[in-house]
Amino acid sequence: MDASFWLESWRDGGTKTSFHRRDVHPFATRYLPAHELAGKRVFVPCCGKDNVLNYFRDNAAHVVGVDLARSAIEEYMADNGIALDEVEPGRFEGDGITLLARDLFALTADDLGAIDIVWDRASLIAFPDEGPDSLRQRYIRKMHDLLSPGARILLVTLEYGPIMPEPPFSVDPATVRGYFAEGFAVDHILDDAQPNHRMVEKFGLRFFSEHAFEMTRRGEKRHDGARTRELVAA
Numbered sequence: 001m002d003a004s005f006w007l008e009s010w011r012d013g014g015t016k017t018s019f020h021r022r023d024v025h026p027f028a029t030r031y032l033p034a035h036e037l038a039g040k041r042v043f044v045p046c047c048g049k050d051n052v053l054n055y056f057r058d059n060a061a062h063v064v065g066v067d068l069a070r071s072a073i074e075e076y077m078a079d080n081g082i083a084l085d086e087v088e089p090g091r092f093e094g095d096g097i098t099l100l101a102r103d104l105f106a107l108t109a110d111d112l113g114a115i116d117i118v119w120d121r122a123s124l125i126a127f128p129d130e131g132p133d134s135l136r137q138r139y140i141r142k143m144h145d146l147l148s149p150g151a152r153i154l155l156v157t158l159e160y161g162p163i164m165p166e167p168p169f170s171v172d173p174a175t176v177r178g179y180f181a182e183g184f185a186v187d188h189i190l191d192d193a194q195p196n197h198r199m200v201e202k203f204g205l206r207f208f209s210e211h212a213f214e215m216t217r218r219g220e221k222r223h224d225g226a227r228t229r230e231l232v233a234a
């Protein structure tokens with residue numbers, strides 16, 4: 001699942017981008033209701049052209065999305081009839097929204113600005129966890145690095161069997177805890193079994209569940225003289 005896999009998926013479209021939903025994912029509106037988004041800055045890693053960007057643009061102070069595929073961002077603008085300004089190569093700005101056509105692994109906290117909330121749907125589970133320093137391990141480290149104490153991630157994963165060698169990968173709750181428990185308080189808030197999900201019939205699955213987690217970056221912010229030092233628990 002290197003860059004070319006995703007760039008080709010966006011180029012070919014059709015079933016290769018069947019992860020794209022026409023609606024706003026119901027967990028976004030359920031767990032991040034509009035009144036909780038007021039004044040918040042939201043980050044959507046691996047955003048594709050997800051309509052959830054519109055929900056955050058409408059209800060949060062600002063949404064920042066990043067996707068490797070510039071074509072995904074161009075499709076987002078075309079689908080929604082908006083023209084964002086490309087203020088520097090690969091950085092698109094508009095009212096309440098910034099979209100970055102960049103590699104997530106090259107992002108710095110300065111690229112994003114302060115982030116209060118992360119929406120991760122089909123992002124962690126898009127990366128394989130094979131071998132040392134896997135893409136998924138690098139993704140998990142990146143979330144630890146980019147987020148300050150108190151920032152929350154709303155993470156959605158899929159758990160199904162038998163497992164498949166391509167995204168979306170099956171990631172169960174115990175594995176999520178193992179990935180994040182050191183740096184985040186992890187709350188498993190939903191196990192939503194969906195025996196009639198389209199993937200069950202398409203891939204002959206025996207079971208299929210969509211999980212939601214709320215995870216809060218550990219640590220405390222301490223005012224230390226003229227500057228605030230962030231102390232992140234080990």
Ligand SMILES: C[S@@+](CC[C@H](N)C(=O)[O-])C[C@H]1O[C@@H](n2cnc3c(N)ncnc32)[C@H](O)[C@@H]1O
Binds near residue numbers: 003068121126
């Ligand atoms: C399964 S799609 C999910 C898209 C979106 N989150 C949604 O729910 O519709 C995964 C996305 O991750 C993007 N992606 C993969 N590797 C990336 C990377 N290293 N940096 C930024 N985006 C990446 C792909 O281009 C693709 O749009």
